[in-house]
Amino acid sequence: MREPLEPLQSWVEGANGPHGFGLNHLPYGAMRHQDTAHLCVRIGEMVLDLHAAAKDGLLDSLATEVQRACQQPVLNTLLALGSSAWIPLRELLTALLAEDSSGATKTRLDWFLHFVEHCEIVLPIAPRGYTDFYASIDHARRVGELFRPDAPLLPNYKHVPIAYNGRPSSVVAGGTAVRRPWGQTRPVGGAEQPGFEPAAALDYEAELAFVMGAGNELGSPIAIGEAREHVFGVALLNDWSARDIQAWEYQPLGPFLGKSFATSLSPWITPMAALEPFRVAARARAESDPLPLPYLADEGDEEEGALDIAIEVRISTMASRAAGLAPMLISHGNTRGLYWTAAQMVAHHTSNGCNLEPGDVLATGTVSGVERESAGCLLELTRNGTEPVTLPNGEERAWLQDGDEVTLAGWCERDGVAPVALEECVGRVWSSR
Numbered sequence: 001m002r003e004p005l006e007p008l009q010s011w012v013e014g015a016n017g018p019h020g021f022g023l024n025h026l027p028y029g030a031m032r033h034q035d036t037a038h039l040c041v042r043i044g045e046m047v048l049d050l051h052a053a054a055k056d057g058l059l060d061s062l063a064t065e066v067q068r069a070c071q072q073p074v075l076n077t078l079l080a081l082g083s084s085a086w087i088p089l090r091e092l093l094t095a096l097l098a099e100d101s102s103g104a105t106k107t108r109l110d111w112f113l114h115f116v117e118h119c120e121i122v123l124p125i126a127p128r129g130y131t132d133f134y135a136s137i138d139h140a141r142r143v144g145e146l147f148r149p150d151a152p153l154l155p156n157y158k159h160v161p162i163a164y165n166g167r168p169s170s171v172v173a174g175g176t177a178v179r180r181p182w183g184q185t186r187p188v189g190g191a192e193q194p195g196f197e198p199a200a201a202l203d204y205e206a207e208l209a210f211v212m213g214a215g216n217e218l219g220s221p222i223a224i225g226e227a228r229e230h231v232f233g234v235a236l237l238n239d240w241s242a243r244d245i246q247a248w249e250y251q252p253l254g255p256f257l258g259k260s261f262a263t264s265l266s267p268w269i270t271p272m273a274a275l276e277p278f279r280v281a282a283r284a285r286a287e288s289d290p291l292p293l294p295y296l297a298d299e300g301d302e303e304e305g306a307l308d309i310a311i312e313v314r315i316s317t318m319a320s321r322a323a324g325l326a327p328m329l330i331s332h333g334n335t336r337g338l339y340w341t342a343a344q345m346v347a348h349h350t351s352n353g354c355n356l357e358p359g360d361v362l363a364t365g366t367v368s369g370v371e372r373e374s375a376g377c378l379l380e381l382t383r384n385g386t387e388p389v390t391l392p393n394g395e396e397r398a399w400l401q402d403g404d405e406v407t408l409a410g411w412c413e414r415d416g417v418a419p420v421a422l423e424e425c426v427g428r429v430w431s432s433r
């Protein structure tokens with residue numbers, strides 16, 4: 001762990017406090033502006049319009065290409081420039097928004113600050129790739145127990161970071177309603193034909209997404225020791241999953257339509273720089289576990305390659321909202337228990353020469369822990385729908401029903417450091433019946 005840093009104070013009203021969006025955070029988003037979007041950065045309950053600030057000359061001390069990148073509708077151009085672009089940008093924004101900024105600067109910046117509740121926030125990245133890993137060994141083991149009680153973990157698990165290629169076109173900003181998908185399901189009751197109907201076994205998966213920076217050329221793997229600087233930031237991700245569609249289609253090639261109907265990504269990207277104080281040692285491997293192959297092994301990564309991010313899942317239903325209840329907590333996990341680190345995912349993804357591109361999304365897979373209450377999806381919590389959970393308001397759920405709204409929240413805290421809150425990732429299920 002790094003030494004605690006003095007919490008930074010900002011002159012922006014309401015920016016200093018325990019809300020997790022202080023000057024030490026500064027996540028990036030994009031705000032709808034006429035028929036396009038302006039990149040922006042969040043401070044407390046305010047949003048700084050980066051596009052307008054750059055146009056006004058407030059970013060003039062940065063390289064021209066960085067100023068131009070700030071005037072694009074998505075972060076991809078900035079990400080392509082690499083950390084030598086986004087580190088000075090963050091330093092400048094921190095200085096501009098800091099308490100000791102000059103009066104003249106504050107007056108100029110004030111023009112470009114808006115209340116977040118007055119802005120329509122959209123996804124600040126246009127991912128061309130989305131890969132979903134399976135990095136939680138506790139998730140892998142608990143899911144494995146449901147289907148292969150004798151050998152829950154497959155023999156490859158501790159050697160290779162398992163993943164599938166997801167669908168970037170259906171990655172949507174958190175807050176977007178999620179349509180219950182129709183799909184083929186296993187024939188039941190002696191039927192000859194499979195069904196084709198709205199998925200009955202709709203589930204969520206609580207995950208952390210890593211957003212890639214410059215990426216790599218096709219044919220040039222990223223070494224594990226360099227992988228960290230290739231990751232720009234993180235956001236919460238909900239990998240919605242239709243278990244009944246998935247169960248019928250996944251053999252032999254893996255998930256397809258059971259997952260590609262929607263993936264919700266929180267629209268504020270937290271830069272890795274804001275998470276430095278919350279780096280922790282990678283999960284220790286058991287003595288009996290195999291050592292990772294050399295291309296997945298790095299001392300620095302073992303020492304601080306994991307992140308201490310608590311993740312909570314809350315649910316609200318039509319009934320709970322009608323009763324005026326706040327969203328109800330159903331599970332809570334932490335990314336520090338993952339078996340594979342972000343650097344290992346990047347190194348593995350590119351180890352065959354595959355190219356990662358700016359804005360690509362690499363997700364951890366469901367974040368679960370050893371305890372049942374830290375299970376990050378209903379598949380685990382309800383043992384594949386056979387043991388429904390009772391919600392705090394008395395309702396039962398085996399799977400999600402229409403009108404259910406799932407909220408993922410992420411939180412980092414540590415003594416002596418201002419906390420960082422990951423923007424919530426919200427999605428409500430609607431039916432197309």
Ligand code: CA
Nearest residue numbers: 205239365366
């Ligand atoms: Ca997943």
